[in-house]
Amino acid sequence: MDARLQVTDSNGRRVVPVDKAIFLIGRRTAADLQLVNADVSREHAEIARDGMRYLLRDRGSRYGTFVNGEQVTERALEHGDRIRLGRTDAIELVFMTEASASTHASGLREIGSDADLRQMAAILNGLRALGSGRVLEDVLTLVLDSALDVTKADRGFIMLARADGELEFKTARGRGRITLPGTSFNTSSKIPREVFQTGESRIVGDLMDGNLAGMHEGTIAIGIRHVLCVPLSVHPMAASPDQGIAARVIGVLYLDGRERSTILSQATRSSLEAFATQAALAIESARLYAEAAEKARIERDLLVAAQIQQALLPAGSYETAFADLAAASVPCRTVGGDFFDYIDLGARGFGFGLGDVAGKGAPAALLAAAVQSNFIAQAPVSADPADTLTRVNNALLRRAIEARFATMFHGVIALDGRLSYSNGGQEPPLVLGRSQTSWLETGGPVLGLLPGATYEYDTVTLSPGDLVVICSDGVTEARNFAGEEFGRERLIEVTEGLHGAKPDMVLERLFEAVRKFSQGTAQGDDITGLVLRYRGNPT
Amino acid sequence: MQIDQKMAGDIMVVHITGDITLNQGGDVLLKDKIQSLLQQGHKKLVLDLGGVAYVDSAGLGQLVQIHATAKNQGGSLRLANVTKKLKDLLVVTKLVTVFDSYDSEKEALASFS
Numbered sequence: 001m002d003a004r005l006q007v008t009d010s011n012g013r014r015v016v017p018v019d020k021a022i023f024l025i026g027r028r029t030a031a032d033l034q035l036v037n038a039d040v041s042r043e044h045a046e047i048a049r050d051g052m053r054y055l056l057r058d059r060g061s062r063y064g065t066f067v068n069g070e071q072v073t074e075r076a077l078e079h080g081d082r083i084r085l086g087r088t089d090a091i092e093l094v095f096m097t098e099a100s101a102s103t104h105a106s107g108l109r110e111i112g113s114d115a116d117l118r119q120m121a122a123i124l125n126g127l128r129a130l131g132s133g134r135v136l137e138d139v140l141t142l143v144l145d146s147a148l149d150v151t152k153a154d155r156g157f158i159m160l161a162r163a164d165g166e167l168e169f170k171t172a173r174g175r176g177r178i179t180l181p182g183t184s185f186n187t188s189s190k191i192p193r194e195v196f197q198t199g200e201s202r203i204v205g206d207l208m209d210g211n212l213a214g215m216h217e218g219t220i221a222i223g224i225r226h227v228l229c230v231p232l233s234v235h236p237m238a239a240s241p242d243q244g245i246a247a248r249v250i251g252v253l254y255l256d257g258r259e260r261s262t263i264l265s266q267a268t269r270s271s272l273e274a275f276a277t278q279a280a281l282a283i284e285s286a287r288l289y290a291e292a293a294e295k296a297r298i299e300r301d302l303l304v305a306a307q308i309q310q311a312l313l314p315a316g317s318y319e320t321a322f323a324d325l326a327a328a329s330v331p332c333r334t335v336g337g338d339f340f341d342y343i344d345l346g347a348r349g350f351g352f353g354l355g356d357v358a359g360k361g362a363p364a365a366l367l368a369a370a371v372q373s374n375f376i377a378q379a380p381v382s383a384d385p386a387d388t389l390t391r392v393n394n395a396l397l398r399r400a401i402e403a404r405f406a407t408m409f410h411g412v413i414a415l416d417g418r419l420s421y422s423n424g425g426q427e428p429p430l431v432l433g434r435s436q437t438s439w440l441e442t443g444g445p446v447l448g449l450l451p452g453a454t455y456e457y458d459t460v461t462l463s464p465g466d467l468v469v470i471c472s473d474g475v476t477e478a479r480n481f482a483g484e485e486f487g488r489e490r491l492i493e494v495t496e497g498l499h500g501a502k503p504d505m506v507l508e509r510l511f512e513a514v515r516k517f518s519q520g521t522a523q524g525d526d527i528t529g530l531v532l533r534y535r536g537n538p539t
Numbered sequence: 540m541q542i543d544q545k546m547a548g549d550i551m552v553v554h555i556t557g558d559i560t561l562n563q564g565g566d567v568l569l570k571d572k573i574q575s576l577l578q579q580g581h582k583k584l585v586l587d588l589g590g591v592a593y594v595d596s597a598g599l600g601q602l603v604q605i606h607a608t609a610k611n612q613g614g615s616l617r618l619a620n621v622t623k624k625l626k627d628l629l630v631v632t633k634l635v636t637v638f639d640s641y642d643s644e645k646e647a648l649a650s651f652s
Contacts, residue, residue: 358599449634
């Protein structure tokens with residue numbers, strides 16, 4: 001069998017035949033084996049054929065020639081000898097004469113298992129570190145560095161699926177533990193997408209081959225030709241082994257390089273797939289952890305928002321010379337979309353309003369704040385309640401948010417008991433007189449939805465002790481266990497006999513009734529009420 | 540929420556089953572459906588709401604929105620089989636005049652001729 005050298009360096013691994021009487025190894029171009037490394041002299045060493053023997057001679061190199069760790073000037077080589085040039089292991093040469101590793105326990109196989117061991121060590125290191133990772137970015141970086149160690153690839157990327165199912169670059173690392181700058185890179189977009197969709201690894205030996213080249217000109221231009229891409233899949237815990245639950249692919253691990261190196265070996269692929277399974281779990285748990293932390297932060301924000309929202313509402317009770325009121329709002333989530341407000345309008349009387357924004361939670365709360373502040377700004381400069389609602393409607397339409405609207409009731413009670421009001425799509429308020437009840441329905445459509453909507457107002461005269469009870473639809477539409485709604489009839493029942501009563505007592509009675517009615521069911525909507533009592537003209 | 544569609548002559552009939560609510564994303568589903576029908580050139584639309592048990596305020600807003608969208612794109616959206624519950628809601632919110640609504644699909648279809 002012919003003599004040859006197995007060369008492992010930054011260019012990967014290759015086998016070079018020792019096919020000359022004097023075989024020169026060095027940095028110079030004319031060398032039979034040219035090695036580019038600072039420790040290698042221009043003419044470093046030679047292998048001379050001497051009958052059946054091969055002699056390795058140092059050619060006066062600066063940093064020395066070593067065989068199996070021992071510095072030599074001349075040495076007869078044997079199959080499996082390791083040759084080192086200079087001070088480092090950056091370049092490894094193994095001298096071989098025998099046909100295959102199977103005849104001897106040394107040589108190739110040893111090298112192979114050695115490399116495998118290094119791979120395993122890198123993987124184990126990676127896995128150990130993954131277990132302690134809490135920050136997603138750290139975990140991603142760790143995964144990539146370990147993967148680069150194992151494969152000797154030039155670049156590594158992790159792409160994770162966004163909510164819309166598209167892959168997104170999360171982390172990019174280069175060999176030597178560096179982060180590649182930027183947010184998009186010259187990589188194949190077809191290969192990762194295929195791996196993501198099929199959940200199957202792909203090895204592409206050469207992007208120049210076949211029909212892939214056209215799609216990867218950008219990548220080929222920078223010299224990248226070899227790609228290994230494995231899925232990151234999370235395997236959910238199954239209750240029993242035979243219970244099949246499909247793995248969920250959360251992204252891909254993408255490695256590429258200029259040299260074939262070990263990227264393309266089957267062993268690398270299987271090691272990396274095993275590694276990717278653990279990595280996917282670590283990524284997923286870091287992501288869940290980050291989500292939980294984010295959720296906690298949002299909850300804190302919402303609590304502050306709820307405090308602000310309560311502060312935006314006026315005091316829950318108020319008294320003028322001729323009327324008094326009580327009001328309260330209980331959101332079904334942390335913040336709500338209901339509001340109430342009131343304002344002294346001088347000679348016109350006392351203005352009050354209650355509104356309800358479509359939807360719930362934070363979006364509704366933001367819009368509710370806008371409607372409320374518009375209302376309080378417009379009421380004093382309006383001619384009548386219908387004029388106020390028209391202005392609020394126009395103001396909301398200037399900043400229209402698609403399909404979002406508010407309902408609102410606005411009334412102005414004068415000293416003499418005349419109540420003028422306009423109802424913008426709000427559940428009609430109840431007027432509780434001494435001997436009869438009525439509903440305040442005149443007005444117009446909901447606010448913020450229809451350009452050019454017109455609003456009307458009506459005037460009714462209240463007698464001392466008469467009550468106006470305004471509720472959001474969270475009251476009338478509260479449901480009991482059987483799915484029935486609270487409804488207007490129950491509103492009348494609850495307030496029966498309360499003519500002349502103090503507003504806060506009426507409001508308390510109403511809320512109590514709603515609580516009792518809907519006992520055992522979750523509050524489905526914000527519940528807000530305002531009770532106004534006309535006390536009579538004091539003059 | 541489930542959306543089924545069928546052609547009746549040159550009129551597209553969209554049949555909704557289930558609640559139109561914010562929570563179940565029904566409001567957005569409905570909007571997307573109508574948008575895509577309009578883009579496909581269907582200008583005469585009947586929305587059959589016979590299978591709709593509950594419409595919340597967000598769903599109501601979306602109904603008004605798609606009605607306006609259809610109108611702006613030269614189309615017409617008419618409602619059929621409006622339940623009593625929804626009719627009450629339209630009355631309270633005074634949106635009843637915004638829609639052309641009919642008691643049955645047949646009447647809604649006939650209104651186009």
